[in-house]
């Protein structure tokens with residue numbers, strides 16, 4: 195292994211260590227538990243518009259009601275489609291009964307937990323969000 199590979203490997207290990215120790219970023223950690231170089235390379239090649247959508251989905255910093263409630267732009271954090279849970283990225287992309295058919299169309303299952311979402315490539319998540 196050459197020095198460039200060793201530095202890259204150390205960098206990924208260090209990023210994973212820091213990511214593991216961060217106590218915030220709850221929603222993002224549901225989507226990614228470790229650094230994935232393949233997904234990172236996919237993301238940096240996206241257009242600005244698509245990258246914004248993907249980052250909004252992964253971080254929860256988007257126009258869904260939970261985030262808008264945190265920003266005090268609305269007072270109802272519930273999903274406008276089903277009204278059963280908070281309107282979050284995780285709910286929308288894996289657990290909303292109002293769009294279960296669309297979830298099945300994209301992911302092959304009616305409901306995905308965080309574990310199921312983590313197995314999906316970000317390109318699938320992005321296509322799903324763009325087709326809502």
Ligand SMILES: [Zn+2]
Pocket residue numbers: 273274275276277278279285289290291292
């Ligand atoms: Zn819902």
